[in-house]
Amino acid sequence: MQGIIRTIRDGSGFDILLLLLALVYLVAFSAFPIIYNIIMSLQTVDMFTIASFDRPFVGLKNYYDILSQPLASTIFWNTVKFVVLSIVFQLSIGFGLALFFQQDFPGATWLRGLFLAGWIMPALVVGAIWKWLLAGDFGVINYILMSSGVTDERIFWLSDPDVALYAVIIANVWLGIPFNMLLLSVGLAGIPRDVYEAAELDGAGAFERFRSITLPLMRAQLGAVISLGVIFTLQQFDLIAALTQGGPANSSNVAQYWSWQLSFQTYEISLGSAVSVMMILFVIVVAAVYVRSTHHEHSY
Amino acid sequence: MLQIEIDNLNKHYGGFHALKNIDIAIRNGSFVALVGPSGCGKSTLLRTLAGLEKTSSGDIRIAGTSVIAKPPRERDVAMVFQSYALYPHMDVEHNMNYSMRLKRRPRPEIAARTRAAAETLGLGGLLDRLPKALSGGQRQRVAMGRAIVRNPKVFLFDEPLSNLDAALRVHMRSEIRKLHERLEATSVYVTHDQVEAMTMADHIVVMRLGVVEQQGSPLDLYDKPANKFVAGFIGSPAMNFIPVVVGPDGQSLVIEQDLAQPLVLNRKLNPGSRLWAGLRPEHLSFAPVKGDLALNADVESVESTGSMTFVTAGVASQQLVVAHSGRPGVERGAVIRLHISLENIHLFDRETELAVSG
Amino acid sequence: MKRTILLIIGLTITAIYLFPLYWMYLTAFKASTEIFQYPPSFWPSDPQWNFLEVWKARDMGRYIWNSLLIAVGVTTLVTLLGTGCAYVLARVRNIWMDMALFAILMMQVLPSSLMVTPIFVAFNQLGLLASPRFAVILAQTAKMLPLYIVLCRATFVQLPRELEDAALVDGSSRIGAFFNIMLPLAKNGILVTSVLIFLQSFGEYVYARSLIAKNELQTASVGLQSFMGPNANDWNGIMIYAAIYVTPILVIFMLLQRRIVSGLTAGALK
Ligand SMILES: Nc1ncnc2c1ncn2[C@@H]1O[C@H](COP(=O)(O)OP(=O)(O)O)[C@@H](O)[C@H]1O
Numbered sequence: 070m071q072g073i074i075r076t077i078r079d080g081s082g083f084d085i086l087l088l089l090l091a092l093v094y095l096v097a098f099s100a101f102p103i104i105y106n107i108i109m110s111l112q113t114v115d116m117f118t119i120a121s122f123d124r125p126f127v128g129l130k131n132y133y134d135i136l137s138q139p140l141a142s143t144i145f146w147n148t149v150k151f152v153v154l155s156i157v158f159q160l161s162i163g164f165g166l167a168l169f170f171q172q173d174f175p176g177a178t179w180l181r182g183l184f185l186a187g188w189i190m191p192a193l194v195v196g197a198i199w200k201w202l203l204a205g206d207f208g209v210i211n212y213i214l215m216s217s218g219v220t221d222e223r224i225f226w227l228s229d230p231d232v233a234l235y236a237v238i239i240a241n242v243w244l245g246i247p248f249n250m251l252l253l254s255v256g257l258a259g260i261p262r263d264v265y266e267a268a269e270l271d272g273a274g275a276f277e278r279f280r281s282i283t284l285p286l287m288r289a290q291l292g293a294v295i296s297l298g299v300i301f302t303l304q305q306f307d308l309i310a311a312l313t314q315g316g317p318a319n320s321s322n323v324a325q326y327w328s329w330q331l332s333f334q335t336y337e338i339s340l341g342s343a344v345s346v347m348m349i350l351f352v353i354v355v356a357a358v359y360v361r362s363t364h365h366e367h368s369y
Numbered sequence: 370m371l372q373i374e375i376d377n378l379n380k381h382y383g384g385f386h387a388l389k390n391i392d393i394a395i396r397n398g399s400f401v402a403l404v405g406p407s408g409c410g411k412s413t414l415l416r417t418l419a420g421l422e423k424t425s426s427g428d429i430r431i432a433g434t435s436v437i438a439k440p441p442r443e444r445d446v447a448m449v450f451q452s453y454a455l456y457p458h459m460d461v462e463h464n465m466n467y468s469m470r471l472k473r474r475p476r477p478e479i480a481a482r483t484r485a486a487a488e489t490l491g492l493g494g495l496l497d498r499l500p501k502a503l504s505g506g507q508r509q510r511v512a513m514g515r516a517i518v519r520n521p522k523v524f525l526f527d528e529p530l531s532n533l534d535a536a537l538r539v540h541m542r543s544e545i546r547k548l549h550e551r552l553e554a555t556s557v558y559v560t561h562d563q564v565e566a567m568t569m570a571d572h573i574v575v576m577r578l579g580v581v582e583q584q585g586s587p588l589d590l591y592d593k594p595a596n597k598f599v600a601g602f603i604g605s606p607a608m609n610f611i612p613v614v615v616g617p618d619g620q621s622l623v624i625e626q627d628l629a630q631p632l633v634l635n636r637k638l639n640p641g642s643r644l645w646a647g648l649r650p651e652h653l654s655f656a657p658v659k660g661d662l663a664l665n666a667d668v669e670s671v672e673s674t675g676s677m678t679f680v681t682a683g684v685a686s687q688q689l690v691v692a693h694s695g696r697p698g699v700e701r702g703a704v705i706r707l708h709i710s711l712e713n714i715h716l717f718d719r720e721t722e723l724a725v726s727g
Numbered sequence: 728m729k730r731t732i733l734l735i736i737g738l739t740i741t742a743i744y745l746f747p748l749y750w751m752y753l754t755a756f757k758a759s760t761e762i763f764q765y766p767p768s769f770w771p772s773d774p775q776w777n778f779l780e781v782w783k784a785r786d787m788g789r790y791i792w793n794s795l796l797i798a799v800g801v802t803t804l805v806t807l808l809g810t811g812c813a814y815v816l817a818r819v820r821n822i823w824m825d826m827a828l829f830a831i832l833m834m835q836v837l838p839s840s841l842m843v844t845p846i847f848v849a850f851n852q853l854g855l856l857a858s859p860r861f862a863v864i865l866a867q868t869a870k871m872l873p874l875y876i877v878l879c880r881a882t883f884v885q886l887p888r889e890l891e892d893a894a895l896v897d898g899s900s901r902i903g904a905f906f907n908i909m910l911p912l913a914k915n916g917i918l919v920t921s922v923l924i925f926l927q928s929f930g931e932y933v934y935a936r937s938l939i940a941k942n943e944l945q946t947a948s949v950g951l952q953s954f955m956g957p958n959a960n961d962w963n964g965i966m967i968y969a970a971i972y973v974t975p976i977l978v979i980f981m982l983l984q985r986r987i988v989s990g991l992t993a994g995a996l997k
């Protein structure tokens with residue numbers, strides 16, 4: 070006992086104690102739920118067995134059931150579209166903005182900071198605002214599109230199954246732009262100015278400088294931002310809940326929302342678990358790639 | 370009486386063996402300098418003395434008691450860091466008396482001792498300043514003050530002057546040395562600057578790659594370096610080394626690639642053995658000296674600081690630096706004779722690099 | 728000249744980006760008939776101040792109180808649990824710490840919407856759903872803790888190790904050095920990160936929606952969602968609700984913007 074007190078006071082026991090405080094919590098409330106999730110995905114869990122500790126084991130049946138549903142492929146492709154399009158636009162717009170605000174003009178930093186308002190707002194509120202912007206009859210976006218002659222007719226963004234997913238993507242891009250811009254700005258600021266000056270003396274034009282200096286030097290940064298983008302996009306739930314709730318007819322439903330619907334709306338909890346397990350695995354793989362890519366950055 | 374005894378100390382960082390079988394004994398009241406090139410383990414050794422690093426094996430005794438299992442606060446040592454490590458959120462006074470406050474000394478005592486230390490170091494008017502409002506030299510003094518208010522058994526210094534400009538550094542050397550004498554403390558002083566070590570210490574420990582290469586008084590190390598490394602490290606400018614081979618007679622040295630100029634010594638050496646001959650720049654002269662040997666050399670460059678002149682002279686394919694006080698009146702391109710007295714030639718084995726007496 | 732043009736372009740881009748926010752405030756100030764005007768007006772012709780009415784009608788006080796309770800609970804718990812861990816991860820470098828940091832980074836990315844299923848079932852079995860706001864605090868703490876640790880660690884990494892060493896040599900214990908030296912010096916970073924955690928938890932939706940059954944315990948985000956309903960057309964009221972909900976968040980964020988941004992970028996990229 071004396072020894073324990075002593076090591077906590079003066080030795081590495083103090084480190085271990087502090088570390089355990091957080092790690093035990095995370096094991097209990099993060100790691101354990103993942104394991105429990107895997108177990109549930111191999112059992113039958115529904116309204117009747119939810120409270121039971123002794124549920125029937127069904128092996129991979131839930132995975133089979135979920136993947137053989139015709140809905141599964143819709144959801145899969147929706148998710149792919151949601152992630153890929155969100156990232157393509159977040160990244161390119163974010164990169165463009167980062168390059169723009171990199172330039173030297175009064176208030177550049179301050180204006181860039183204003184963009185982060187989009188990032189700090191609760192996604193549900195952002196969803197509410199976009200739902201109003203995109204409203205079919207009185208939405209201002211339709212007004213702008215029609216009065217500027219882009220379309221002749223109203224687009225029913227949220228109730229037309231052909232465009233609902235794109236409506237969600239548009240709102241998600243808006244949400245994601247600030248973070249992409251911020252991280253890419255940090256990367257751009259890290260490229261020494263004299264490299265550009267040297268290239269200019271060598272006769273490289275603006276585009277050539279971007280292609281031969283900016284892009285290669287930003288490789289690690291871009292990798293990190295893309296991985297983070299995938300992770301954040303797969304976290305996106307609130308926006309969908311506010312905008313379309315996956316509808317109409319699942320046309321804007323994506324995996325993370327579907328998993329929640331299975332568990333909390335139709336109470337097919339084990340199916341929800343199965344979807345969740347697959348998605349968590351995917352997210353963890355992406356995160357591992359991300360962590361590796363930031364390590365790369367260190368080495369140069 | 371021995372104040373600090375380090376016995377067969379070893380320290381590993383994972384697979385890296387940072388300190389290898391260190392044995393050092395430090396007398397009460399002495400000023401010991403740890404020198405060596407950057408990365409040789411000086412700071413690591415000092416930090417193990419302070420208790421900031423765990424040791425892998427071996428023992429450390431301070432005033433006769435083993436402290437190896439004790440945390441820093443039970444060792445009664447004070448330390449001055451290279452970066453000063455002043456607490457940025459405390460003013461000078463609180464920086465200096467933090468240790469006494471931790472020990473819950475009575476307030477009047479804390480105040481009195483802080484004031485005394487501040488007087489000693491000339492910090493009187495600065496007691497309520499934050500570290501960021503001080504100059505480099507003042508910060509250095511506060512770091513010293515923090516150490517001396519405690520009146521500890523042992524002072525540890527880790528390159529305390531290396532962030533100061535040259536003039537202040539020279540001034541602080543003598544200040545620290547005076548303080549050491551006044552406080553009758555035992556000091557261990559880490560530096561990579563051998564001049565600092567030579568001028569300040571009574572005892573110098575030369576380290577390389579985690580090993581103690583040699584220890585002794587400054588002049589011992591200068592006069593009788595135990596190996597080529599110590600010979601090259603102590604003394605400025607550094608000792609010249611030229612590769613030589615002992616002739617068949619066991620007495621003459623033949624300079625490689627310059628067979629024409631054998632040097633005849635009165636020593637008994639192994640014929641044919643390959644050695645380094647070490648010649649200190651200040652021992653080479655342009656005029657004959659007593660019992661000397663002489664070499665023909667071409668003057669390759671002449672640099673003068675006014676009081677000293679450094680001449681680089683080529684002998685065969687070797688370059689020798691000659692330190693001459695005053696102006697020797699030699700010019701680039703001239704052919705000259707370099708003289709050195711016999712007893713000033715150091716010999717080292719080319720395999721083991723250990724000193725060869727013979 | 729070039730800089731003026733750039734400034735004008737910059738202002739325009741920012742205005743376009745922030746248009747949704749403008750539209751929220753604009754709608755909130757319009758009369759309920761004006762919002763259904765076509766073409767829509769871009770400035771309120773007859774500004775209204777209906778904030779108090781909506782606040783009362785939607786019982787916002789209760790929702791906001793619940794959100795505050797949860798956000799304060801999460802921030803407190805995260806700060807208490809995470810600060811020490813962040814400090815240790817910054818201070819000790821070895822293979823075990825790298826592994827712990829890696830595990831924490833992995834836990835940072837787990838989406839709430841996927842974690843909520845097992846958490847719901849387990850909490851149900853443990854009887855934690857009887858105090859649902861506490862259950863949300865527990866779940867949201869697990870979500871926020873890794874982010875807090877990663878960002879706070881970046882703060883501690885910046886503190887020179889020698890400061891703590893100096894304290895130890897001066898006679899401090901590890902505990903004393905942590906509380907008297909390291910914590911005061913990391914204060915700003917801890918504060919900013921806590922604010923970030925607070926703001927994020929104040930807007931939390933998934934756990935509240937899934938773990939809280941009783942309406943009177945619900946948070947502001949769920950309250951907004953139920954206000955919107957399937958056939959919502961009181962956009963005037965909804966935007967007033969949204970404006971009341973996000974304005975404090977935006978104000979706090981703008982005040983601390985610089986620090987949050989630098990903390991975030993330091994943490995995210997190290
Ligand atoms: N915490 C550590 N982990 C691993 N290696 C270390 C650590 N601290 C120091 N070292 C290594 O130990 C060697 C000695 O370092 P140090 O004692 O700081 O040298 P110096 O003589 O310059 O003060 C160096 O090679 C250094 O890289």
Ligand SMILES: [Mg+2]
Nearest residue numbers: 408411412413
């Ligand atoms: Mg050192």
